[in-house]
Amino acid sequence: MTTFKNIRLERDQALAVVSIDRPKAMNALNYDTLQELKVCFEQISGDHTLKVILLTGSGEKAFVAGADISYMRRMNAHEATEFAHLGHSVMMMIESAPQPVIAAVNGFALGGGCELTLACDIRIASTNAKFGQPEVNLGVIPGFGGSQRLPRLVGKGVASELLYTGDIIDSTEALRIGLVNRVVPQDKLMSTCKNIAEKICSKGPRAIQICKQTINNGCQMDIARASQYEAIQFGQCFASEDQTEGMTAFLEKRPPLFTGN
Template structure:
């Protein structure tokens, strides 16, 4: 697929997916979500990509929401189908084997906030704004916002954001746990790339199994979760990276992981 609405590149094991509709503040229309789906599915099977970063083009917006003009005339069946389509793509992002970092460089509203919550964690620029304004448009969040935002920040903050339809700034987002770090906009990508490279230097299978254990565990009781953890912990001992990592530690050298 030739992309018209996103940009994608890979460098040093880091994939960069950029929503590229700056004139529309990177709003998500159907074509953009379809391109994201294609890109994410290719990332999932590319072992050369150790980490994926998702951001928006320009200096104003990460993703300002879904394309309202495109949604305005939908009937109930079409609205439901659009919601399911977006949810499925965001779930594919959430379930990617590789860690996914959201680099939030401006507005993260509606579908943009929902997209950020599908990522493993979020870094934001000082000018970033977050919100779920859907109730002001007569709809609910439809791309997973009622579920993922709640899991990220807790019921109280999620309900307040969704019920009021208001916006919060980056510092408040940091205070409630929606973002991990806030940095000046000019430094955002450098800071994100630094942490992405730090992740990429570790054993890829171990990182991916850790992600799977966390994601599976948050949706079950702790006993079931630690049972799953024991399984992936044991599987790591079947990898060449485990032998290399522990061997390098004993020999007091840096490991050279291969992802096998």
């Protein structure tokens, strides 16, 4: 495994925990951190023994406070475009990882940090979490997918208000608009996320992977094409050993022993 400077990668059986570890910079995303995230997800997404990935930020103040403004301040248009392309490639890698990715959001998730949560499948926030896309306060727009994923998640009107005003919202409002799945006390954040991960790990791995593909790809289609796509994906499950084991175990009234095949 690669040694990282700005992130930490820990493994707990079938769970990988990725922590952005720049607490003095409130875990802000600079070029090196994005590159390390890219390498990290290239490695763990291809590890078929891992069933769930948990993404979080080190310390108690921030998940990720944003992209590193001191790094970006003197960029020209070409450099900024290249930086955005790097950010997008990381977000797409997280979004397209075969494993479900759970964001454990503690403290600030602003700008690039909010965009990082949007690339995850499930978002669990602590009570002290804050969310926002405040880029307009800096004279720019989101560069890592915020203007595209946020409207798809919370709706165009709500997203437009957040993007145009640059407002920062607390975890209660984030839950109300559907930006996060649930809000838990700060000291329960990691245990809650790990409990969700354990539950996912107990299910058919092949079915979970196919389900993630179906959700992500189907959301880009109209309902008629998406329904046809789901039927095809459903059929693919029946080419797996997990389907045979799952249904046999159900009829035999015993827990299934899934292998991921």
